[in-house]
Amino acid sequence: MVEIEIDGKTLQVAEGSTIIEAAHQLGTYIPHFCYHKKLSIAANCRMCLVQVEKAPKPMPACATPVTNGMKVFTHSELAVKAQKAVMEFLLINHPLDCPICDQGGECQLQDLAVGYGESASKYEEEKRVVPDKDLGPLVSTDMTRCINCTRCIRFTAEIAGFMELGQSYRGERAEVMPFIGKTVDTELSGNIIDLCPVGALTSKPFRFSARTWELSRRKSVSPHDGLGSNLIVQTKHDKVMRVLPLENEDINECWLTDKERFSYQGLNSPERLTKPMVKQGGEWKEVDWSVALDYAAHALRDVAKTHGGGAIGGLLSPHATLEEMYLAQKLLRGLGSENIDFRLRQSDFSADGKRKGAPWLGMKIADIGRLDRVLVVGSFLRKDHPLIAQRLRQSAKRGAQVSILHSADDDLLIKLAARAIAAPSQLPAILAQVVKAVCAIKGVAADTAVAGVTVSADAQAIAQSLASGSRAAVLLGNFAQQHPQATTLHALGRQLASALGGSFGFLGEAANSVGGYVAKAVSGAAGLNAAAMLKDPRQAYVVVGAEPELDCADGAQALAALAKAAAVVVLSPFRSQAMLDYAAVLLPVSPFSETSGTFVNTEGRVQSFFAATKPLGEARPAWKVLRVLGNLLEQAGFNYNSSEDVRAEALGGQPEFASGLDNGIDGVALNLASTVGGLERLADVPIHFADSLSRRAPALQLAADSVAPSARMSAALLAKLGVAAGDKVKVGAGATVTVTLAARLDAGLPDGVVRIAAAHADTAALGAMSSVLSVEKA
Amino acid sequence: MGGEAYLNLGKPNNGGTKLFSVSGHVNRPGNYEVPMGTPFAKLLEMAGGMRGGRKLKAVIPGGSSAPVLPADVMMDCTMDYDSIAKAGSMLGSGAVIVMDETVCMVKALERLSYFYFEESCGQCTPCREGSGWLYRVVHRIEHGQGRPEDLDLLNRVTDNMMGKTICALADAAAFPVRSFIKHFKSEFEYHIENKKCLVDPEVQRMGSGFFKAGAA
Ligand code: SF4
Ligand code: SF4
Ligand code: FES
Numbered sequence: 003m004v005e006i007e008i009d010g011k012t013l014q015v016a017e018g019s020t021i022i023e024a025a026h027q028l029g030t031y032i033p034h035f036c037y038h039k040k041l042s043i044a045a046n047c048r049m050c051l052v053q054v055e056k057a058p059k060p061m062p063a064c065a066t067p068v069t070n071g072m073k074v075f076t077h078s079e080l081a082v083k084a085q086k087a088v089m090e091f092l093l094i095n096h097p098l099d100c101p102i103c104d105q106g107g108e109c110q111l112q113d114l115a116v117g118y119g120e121s122a123s124k125y126e127e128e129k130r131v132v133p134d135k136d137l138g139p140l141v142s143t144d145m146t147r148c149i150n151c152t153r154c155i156r157f158t159a160e161i162a163g164f165m166e167l168g169q170s171y172r173g174e175r176a177e178v179m180p181f182i183g184k185t186v187d188t189e190l191s192g193n194i195i196d197l198c199p200v201g202a203l204t205s206k207p208f209r210f211s212a213r214t215w216e217l218s219r220r221k222s223v224s225p226h227d228g229l230g231s232n233l234i235v236q237t238k239h240d241k242v243m244r245v246l247p248l249e250n251e252d253i254n255e256c257w258l259t260d261k262e263r264f265s266y267q268g269l270n271s272p273e274r275l276t277k278p279m280v281k282q283g284g285e286w287k288e289v290d291w292s293v294a295l296d297y298a299a300h301a302l303r304d305v306a307k308t309h310g311g312g313a314i315g316g317l318l319s320p321h322a323t324l325e326e327m328y329l330a331q332k333l334l335r336g337l338g339s340e341n342i343d344f345r346l347r348q349s350d351f352s353a354d355g356k357r358k359g360a361p362w363l364g365m366k367i368a369d370i371g372r373l374d375r376v377l378v379v380g381s382f383l384r385k386d387h388p389l390i391a392q393r394l395r396q397s398a399k400r401g402a403q404v405s406i407l408h409s410a411d412d413d414l415l416i417k418l419a420a421r422a423i424a425a426p427s428q429l430p431a432i433l434a435q436v437v438k439a440v441c442a443i444k445g446v447a448a449d450t451a452v453a454g455v456t457v458s459a460d461a462q463a464i465a466q467s468l469a470s471g472s473r474a475a476v477l478l479g480n481f482a483q484q485h486p487q488a489t490t491l492h493a494l495g496r497q498l499a500s501a502l503g504g505s506f507g508f509l510g511e512a513a514n515s516v517g518g519y520v521a522k523a524v525s526g527a528a529g530l531n532a533a534a535m536l537k538d539p540r541q542a543y544v545v546v547g548a549e550p551e552l553d554c555a556d557g558a559q560a561l562a563a564l565a566k567a568a569a570v571v572v573l574s575p576f577r578s579q580a581m582l583d584y585a586a587v588l589l590p591v592s593p594f595s596e597t598s599g600t601f602v603n604t605e606g607r608v609q610s611f612f613a614a615t616k617p618l619g620e621a622r623p624a625w626k627v628l629r630v631l632g633n634l635l636e637q638a639g640f641n642y643n644s645s646e647d648v649r650a651e652a653l654g655g656q657p658e659f660a661s662g663l664d665n666g667i668d669g670v671a672l673n674l675a676s677t678v679g680g681l682e683r684l685a686d687v688p689i690h691f692a693d694s695l696s697r698r699a700p701a702l703q704l705a706a707d708s709v710a711p712s713a714r715m716s717a718a719l720l721a722k723l724g725v726a727a728g729d730k731v732k733v734g735a736g737a738t739v740t741v742t743l744a745a746r747l748d749a750g751l752p753d754g755v756v757r758i759a760a761a762h763a764d765t766a767a768l769g770a771m772s773s774v775l776s777v778e779k780a
Numbered sequence: 781m782g783g784e785a786y787l788n789l790g791k792p793n794n795g796g797t798k799l800f801s802v803s804g805h806v807n808r809p810g811n812y813e814v815p816m817g818t819p820f821a822k823l824l825e826m827a828g829g830m831r832g833g834r835k836l837k838a839v840i841p842g843g844s845s846a847p848v849l850p851a852d853v854m855m856d857c858t859m860d861y862d863s864i865a866k867a868g869s870m871l872g873s874g875a876v877i878v879m880d881e882t883v884c885m886v887k888a889l890e891r892l893s894y895f896y897f898e899e900s901c902g903q904c905t906p907c908r909e910g911s912g913w914l915y916r917v918v919h920r921i922e923h924g925q926g927r928p929e930d931l932d933l934l935n936r937v938t939d940n941m942m943g944k945t946i947c948a949l950a951d952a953a954a955f956p957v958r959s960f961i962k963h964f965k966s967e968f969e970y971h972i973e974n975k976k977c978l979v980d981p982e983v984q985r986m987g988s989g990f991f992k993a994g995a996a
Contacts (some may be wrong), residue, residue, distance in 0.1 A: 046903040048944050059943035087940035091909035124933060127916040150902060174912040176902030278996070 004070040021063035022072055024310045032076050033114050035199045037064035037158025038149040039780050048646050051084035052076045087525035089118040092149050094125035105201030108214040132177050134468040138185035139704035140192055142209050148178055148202035154194040162188040162397050163415025186705035189388040192263040207701045208244045213323035223601050224262040225594040227512020229389050230603030231262050235614035242266045242595050252368045259388040261696050273576045276619025277592035295589035298587045299634035303568035305542040311338020315535035318344040318523050321548030321693050323599025327521035327643045328652035329628035330546050336637035337618040350488040359664025360519030363604040364507025375471030376404045383480020383744035384414050385689040387509050405464045410685045411750025412434030419467040422460035425752045427676045430487045432461050433494040434674055440501045449588030450588040453671040474504030480511040487773045490673045506665055510604030516604035520660045521652050545572045549694050551580045551759045558769035573624050576694050590621040597623035606663045685760040685771035711765045714748035714757035730780035735768045742780050794860035802827040802876035814923050816860040834880040842872025844892055844978030845952030847959030882987020884977040885964040892921045896953030907950035910941040924975030931961055
């Protein structure tokens with residue numbers, strides 16, 4: 003610690019801090035533009051100049067390290083003169099037309115100009131004009147407003163991991179731009195809008211639709227991936243206009259993924275269900291709530307009476323709130339059904355009944371940054387968990403060694419220590435090799451089942467990296483959890499972590515991947531899980547928030563089962579053609595922005611939120627709809643007054659973290675088999691197709707990540723099939739189905755693997771995410 | 781020769797020799813290595829004296845960023861750090877730019893300011909914005925669009941640039957402007973008032989290297 007004095011106040015600060023950090027500690031504001039606590043120091047805007055005793059010139063507070071006994075004056079004549087000078091320079095070429103600038107009212111330059119600027123400009127020369135750039139569908143530019151602070155550039159290079167923006171030309175003609183002909187395509191690109199201190203980079207979907215002072219703000223929680231990013235939802239006249247990050251260092255820091263930032267557009271999709279509807283004689287009719295609820299209750303009661311409760315299945319979206327899941331399972335159990343599941347994309351349920359608790363991250367999110375060795379197994383990490391990838395990217399820069407075992411070699415923009423890329427069916431065997439190799443290095447006994455495997459060079463490299471550290475973790479991604487041998491991967495991952503003396507965890511796929519377990523929204527011992535209740539079709543289904551044809555491991559099978567059912571009761575914010583075909587009653591429920599609720603994130607943190615707006619049309623919060631259904635079905639214990647009542651019952655109180663989190667499993671037999679015999683499908687869930695809300699966000703659907711699915715293959719496989727990249731191919735699954743897709747080269751794929759995205763209408767007919775395909779030139 | 785002997789070639793505090801690159805209106809522009817403390821008059825003589833026998837007007841003694849010095853001040857200087865600093869400039873790189881009486885100081889400054897405007901990398905706000913501001917105002921004066929308040933403005937802008945940037949280029953852009961105005965203020969004032977050069981353009985052309993003496 004060193005002792006310094008700022009404006010006469012003495013304080014102790016950590017050695018190596020800068021003056022601006024010390025000032026923040028004291029609550030003293032130093033004007034700045036280029037400085038940002040999460041980015042490297044650029045010291046180019048010069049707004050933060052302060053006086054330092056004995057220094058002949060004003061010093062940049064953001065770049066000047068403190069020294070013992072240093073005396074800093076942030077408001078002395080010298081400092082203020084320097085700050086005002088810089089402000090004048092910043093403004094001379096600035097358009098100064100705040101009334102027509104989208105940033106007006108929330109502009110750092112505007113704010114600081116009030117304090118440090120003059121009322122009239124002395125610059126009477128011609129002003130600079132900078133051509134706008136096309137940065138893609140999410141970020142708009144007004145480059146004449148750019149003050150060249152380079153925050154956006156540093157963000158792309160340092161946080162997003164790839165320098166998609168840079169400065170061209172020099173001096174006054176310096177321009178911030180993307181690569182020629184390229185846009186800004188990372189899954190984190192929207193953050194540059196927040197970082198830009200002026201109106202140079204603004205939100206394309208939002209711009210010019212409202213002024214900041216017209217907006218009401220509500221805290222909320224992201225309904226997308228398992229991280230549970232904290233949000234500020236901004237509304238005007240009961241419409242969500244914009245979503246911004248709510249800073250939470252333990253979760254999303256100050257970032258949001260583009261999905262979290264722009265999915266709100268889907269809230270106002272023309273496909274929103276705004277009136278209850280029932281199908282009568284094959285015709286859809288809009289009806290009153292009471293009619294629709296009666297209809298639904300009758301249908302369910304009839305099926306339960308005639309066929310038993312087991313004839314009903316409940317498919318719950320993992321993006322549904324804890325309260326919705328809890329009430330849905332309670333309702334279904336009340337009807338005598340144990341067929342309840344939210345794990346829609348899972349295909350291996352053999353761990354059910356053997357788990358010690360709810361699978362979770364196994365650590366706090368913030369602890370990810372403290373790991374020095376990480377193995378990520380089966381994950382499209384950058385797209386599935388962009389902000390966890392971001393944390394690992396920073397760790398890797400600090401020296402942590404990150405390795406991956408997966409079936410695709412997508413660029414994670416993380417410096418990898420080791421990698422093993424193999425066909426999906428090979429993953430268990432390779433993980434077993436890593437376990438064996440680590441056990442050998444550590445001198446601990448390995449499970450007999452892994453003793454027989456031959457350790458490959460890739461597995462050895464991963465093992466060596468893992469074993470060389472002191473704080474290791476093994477993390478299973480979405481793909482590993484969806485894998486047909488997920489339980490084996492789970493068990494092996496645990497063995498590996500224990501041999502390393504490290505931690506083991508799951509990267510939660512959805513907002514409530516942990517919450518679903520906490521809410522008991524999983525099949526009971528006597529019940530059917532998500533896959534089983536579709537494979538073995540039920541008479542009736544209750545679908546909450548999900549679009550099973552896109553959200554399930556085998557969408558085609560789901561669709562067939564739903565189509566066959568006598569009654570499908572759907573609670574959904576959206577409608578789709580498929581839904582109109584299979585449902586008997588459509589109950590319009592609120593998306594996350596229109597209901598109170600709770601998500602339990604991947605670290606088990608219980609995060610509740612309130613509605614940001616009133617429900618659209620006649621939509622109602624799903625927990626209320628389920629409560630009324632419970633009442634109509636004369637079930638006991640459905641007299642909740644608020645979603646808080648439901649939460650309290652589901653959680654047994656109001657804990658900060660859910661209890662019962664445990665990744666332990668007992669008595670599972672490892673299945674290291676890897677014979678498939680044919681072309682294996684590798685199905686990713688593209689980031690903006692993963693849930694019903696993002697699927698309906700127009701700007702996201704235009705993003706680079708939302709390209710139409712194709713059949714991606716290695717060069718060798720393309721050659722073997724005699725097709726060129728761009729050719730159409732007929733992809734077959736099973737005897738009857740074929741889908742025509744464009745073939746694409748994906749150099750990161752192992753031979754024998756065809757990568758075809760799931761969760762998309764174009765590929766839904768192919769059925770199971772994990773399957774054997776036939777591919778031929780169309 | 782040994783370090784000590786080399787040091788003694790110069791004068792106290794300004795030891796040894798220095799290479800000067802003499803350019804401008806001299807008969808033999810080139811590089812000259814002379815002991816520190818050599819009178820400027822001697823260096824000028826070595827460079828062949830003033831071209832066409834014209835009168836010395838000003839010298840930038842240490843590269844284009846060094847403050848300009850009028851002829852009389854310069855003729856009293858010796859070529860060493862202390863002497864030049866005392867006179868209000870700096871020895872800098874040792875690039876000595878010699879200007880004779882055919883030079884319009886406004887035009888000369890315009891050229892210098894253009895250079896710095898072009899050279900700024902654009903990182904730092906004061907330099908990126910200030911160098912263009914300086915150039916545009918000087919350009920305006922040179923082209924008969926000057927205003928009486930421009931000289932104060934230029935001084936203020938340079939003041940705001942100096943000492944506030946990452947590298948020294950902002951200072952380098954500011955020094956010529958300040959020194960040209962300081963030492964040749966009347967010439968700038970004349971320009972502003974009369975919207976033309978004090979030095980007749982014909983004379984300027986005569987002085988230019990492109991118009992050899994006698995060829996006109
Ligand atoms: S666009 Fe914005 S963030 Fe990027 S350099 Fe310009 S002012 Fe800074
Ligand atoms: S002072 Fe130096 S670093 Fe800063 S903009 Fe000027 S040339 Fe670039
Ligand atoms: S904030 Fe310090 S120079 Fe920009």
